Amino acid sequence: MRNFDAIIIGAGQAGPPLAGRLNDAGMSVAIIERHLVGGTCVNTGCKPTKTLVASAYAAHTARRGGDYGFSVGGPITVDMKAVAARAAKVIVDSREGNENWLSNMDHVELIRGQARFESATEIAVNGERLTAPRFFINVGGRASVPEMPGVGDVPVLTNTDMVALDVLPRQLVIVGGSYIGLEFAQMYRRFGSEVTIVERQDRLIAREDPDVSAAVRGILEAEGVVVRTGADCIGFARAGEGIAVAVDCADDARPIAATHVLMAVGRRPNTDDLGLDAAGVAVDSRGFITVDDYLQTNVPGIWALGDCNGRGAFTHTAYNDFEIVAANLLDGEDRRVSQRLPGYALYIDPPLGRVGMTDEQAGRSGRRLLFSKRPMTRVGRAVEKGETQGFMKMVADADTRRILGAAILGTGGDEAIHGILDMMNADQSIDTLRWAVPIHPTVSELIPTVLLDLATALPDG
Incomplete structure (x- = not known):
């Protein structure tokens, strides 16, 4: 058994800065990461996607050269291997920056492996038992792939796969008309793919006001993105070397031919293999860890930060979770999630x-x-x-x-x-x-x- 003052499970956007604050306070800290330091933002989210968005914007602007009084002297072509390599470099540089930062903290130990609670004060990782009076869960989330007819019979991609893709899909069908799906739709249309968005609801990004949804749809359609809303009974089947996407839409029930399918229908928390039941930590029906206004779970001494607590799905809200916990724990403040503007x-x-x-x-x-x-x-x-x-x-x-x-x-x-x-x-x-x-x-x-x-x-x- 090894003892620490604090144990952080997950090295996403909240974990490393919290480790830094605890380190500066003289606490011994174990931060455990089973996969990639930096979490979703660095490895499969904000960093690579916004890098891809920038490449797509550059290609789009070049095609509009005539609007600005210049010509590039021929059609714009996109080298997807170079585009993907640029995104990969941004990922690696950011990840290594986080790893170097953690390695230079005097009282912090980065442990690679899968953590699992044995009790409310003890975890097991790599066959070793660790204990601490304070645990901070920062395990993030992953793309959800819901059960749909034929979904297991064809290859489907998630955002993780898309940011590593170094080929141009000829026909990309995106299931889900919300934030992640729309970003990939526009960028890949600008790279040169035929893109169709399939959305169950009657409009895109339904959490926004109708005028925003309509304007966003108009922007995408003006660039050649096909939008199919009100889509029920979505299904998949192999069609030669491609995929046939069955869509029963109120205004168009024709199947869609695809070479690639991206599932962008939501995310789920990475909480199902942490042994939370052994610690007595409560989760909701979707697996999100239940926390109060101070990000404390129902078990004293255990906090949950970032995407896994269901109180925010963004890098900036995860980082603010760290700020709230650190301010309350180390600075004697009274900071709460309810004070945060969405x-x-x-x-x-x-x-x-x-x-x-x-x-x-x-x-x-x-x-x-x-x-x-x-x-x-x-x-x-x-x-x-x-x-x-x-x-x-x-x-x-x-x-x-x-x-x-x-x-x-x-x-x-x-x-x-x-x-x-x-x-x-x-x-x-x-x-x-x-x-x-x-x-x-x-x-x-x-x-x-x-x-x-x-x-x-x-x-x-």
Whole structure:
């Protein structure tokens, strides 16, 4: 039996920085990783996908050379092996950076292997038993592949497979019209694939407002992506060397021919082989670890951080989980998950930046509301770049004059949204932000104008 002051299971986005804080506090720490240091973000998520998005954007911009007054002198071709190699280098560099960081911590030991609880104070890993008064579970999640007719009879890909793909699919069918699926749809269409999105619900990214869903669909379809919504009875069968995807859609029931199929229908937590029952740690019906507002489980001395706790599915929420735990444990603060504003981005081009409530959520709150919306054609920076698709909009409480939510679908939207997020986080009124003097020419400079437009009216769409 080896004793530590703390044991961290999983080296994703919350684990290494927490190890660093505990190390600086003089605690002995074991951080256990069974696969790749850095978790989803570094190895199969944000880092490689946004690298691929950048390559696809460059190819798309080159094809639009005539819009900007230049010619490349021939058709644009994409070398997928070079594209994949670029993404792989970003992965390896980031992973090695994390590994070197951990190896330089005086009181931290990185252990490679599968951890499994033997009790609430003891785990087994590599035939060895480790114990500590504090456990932090940071095991992340993985792509879900649900049971569908024939899904076991054909090869299907997940996001993990896609970021390692070094060939161009001739016909790519993506099952799932949400954030991950849409990013891969646009990037592979720009690389040169024929792309079809199949979505069970009647619109893409159904958690967004209908006008956002419709605008995103329009952006993708304008580039040649085929979208099939309202798709029931999705099934798969081999068809020669390819795959036939059966889709019963209300408006189109024709099967789809595919050379590759990407499953992008959600994720599940990596909690099924941790021995959580031996520790008495509670999970919900989907396997997510149940935590309170302080990220503590039902068992004293055990916390759960990141994607495995169901309280956020982003790198920034996982990192904030670390910040909350470290602040409470080491700094004597009172930080809670409920204080966190929901903010995120969809990285199609142009990107969608989102914070707070949607219009629909605000409408259900019973408040008196103010709405405002402006097209990106009114943004000088967007016009100058020749990228005027999308819009920005806000919803505010008419009585408190606090912004409740905002969406910026347009060039730079993933960055410009932070001006609104920061004001919401500081609990400032729309009048305060209205008198900010943004820099010209930027996307953010339209925000005060959008605030001036706030009026008691229903949002479009």
